[in-house]
Amino acid sequence: MASDLVYLNGKILPRSEALVPVEDRGFVFGDGVYEVLRVVQGRFFAADFHNERLKRSLAGIRIEIPANYAPEKLNEIAAELLRANSQLDGEATVYMQVTRGVATRAHAFPSPAVAPTVYISTAAFKPMTRLQEDGTLAVTHPDLRWARCDYKTINLLPNILASQYAAEQGATEAILIRDDEITEGAKTNVFGVLDGALRTHPCNSHILPGITRSVVETLASGLNVAIDHTPIKKSDIPKLQELFISGTTTDVMPVVALDGKPVGDGKPGPITRRLQKILNESIYSSAPLGD
Numbered sequence: 001m002a003s004d005l006v007y008l009n010g011k012i013l014p015r016s017e018a019l020v021p022v023e024d025r026g027f028v029f030g031d032g033v034y035e036v037l038r039v040v041q042g043r044f045f046a047a048d049f050h051n052e053r054l055k056r057s058l059a060g061i062r063i064e065i066p067a068n069y070a071p072e073k074l075n076e077i078a079a080e081l082l083r084a085n086s087q088l089d090g091e092a093t094v095y096m097q098v099t100r101g102v103a104t105r106a107h108a109f110p111s112p113a114v115a116p117t118v119y120i121s122t123a124a125f126k127p128m129t130r131l132q133e134d135g136t137l138a139v140t141h142p143d144l145r146w147a148r149c150d151y152k153t154i155n156l157l158p159n160i161l162a163s164q165y166a167a168e169q170g171a172t173e174a175i176l177i178r179d180d181e182i183t184e185g186a187k188t189n190v191f192g193v194l195d196g197a198l199r200t201h202p203c204n205s206h207i208l209p210g211i212t213r214s215v216v217e218t219l220a221s222g223l224n225v226a227i228d229h230t231p232i233k234k235s236d237i238p239k240l241q242e243l244f245i246s247g248t249t250t251d252v253m254p255v256v257a258l259d260g261k262p263v264g265d266g267k268p269g270p271i272t273r274r275l276q277k278i279l280n281e282s283i284y285s286s287a288p289l290g291d
């Protein structure tokens with residue numbers, strides 16, 4: 001049986017012994033960033049993209065991490081942790097979080113700087129195959145987030161409230177609306193098909209540059225599916241032929257009804273299906289870690 005070990009500030013230890021001081025700025029202010037990676041048979045999917053995004057998020061909120069905590073090093077630690085948790089076989093996710101560290105509460109950065117808090121955990125993972133097959137339900141919700149959604153910060157309150165609203169409506173995802181346009185989901189990116197073209201919000205500070213989103217775009221180009229970065233307007237919603245969400249733990253998941261109304265003919269659409277299939281091939285086809 002897999003043991004429940006985590007990594008905290010240089011040590012692999014049982015989860016129950018991994019304790020963070022109450023003055024950690026992650027606890028007090030949500031002052032930190034994170035990544036979630038997908039692992040299949042010990043192989044990290046799109047690790048380079050996740051590493052680049054982590055560096056960008058860290059730089060964006062001005063956390064400097066020492067070389068021994070560079071994202072590539074964190075991947076090595078995560079691999080060691082997966083091994084220690086007997087999770088190199090099958091599927092898993094890796095959660096990596098870096099906060100600005102522990103200091104007496106004051107809004108501005110601690111001066112002199114303190115060591116960042118580095119936390120990594122792993123979990124066994126089961127893809128949501130049923131929802132991917134049948135499609136899922138989503139609801140719209142106002143996008144109440146700040147103006148730097150492109151940094152993957154642990155400040156997730158608007159995402160949490162939107163997700164809770166979705167859960168209460170029996171939906172899997174909340175699709176966020178800012179200025180009458182779909183930005184993304186509370187924990188996914190959003191794609192629609194309108195007039196045969198794939199539409200998704202441009203990569204700017206209003207969305208997270210999703211790794212799955214970028215892989216899906218590359219795969220779509222390979223299939224000669226046109227991509228249009230004009231955001232989907234609220235008024236476009238009734239005209240959508242297809243709609244799907246993408247993310248590390250979601251893959252490509254068709255949305256068959258939005259706010260209780262069917263999308264297209266209420267079934268997963270053909271473009272969604274093709275992208276879903278080749279994304280799965282790309283996730284499951286590569287060689288295991290170390291090969």
Ligand code: PDD
Pocket residue numbers: 036159184185186187188189208209210211212213246247248249
């Ligand atoms: N969420 N948009 C938001 C707001 C997200 O939180 C996520 C990922 C995505 C999809 O990004 P990616 O394809 O890189 O996973 C888009 C992670 C999985 C989470 O918070 O658990």
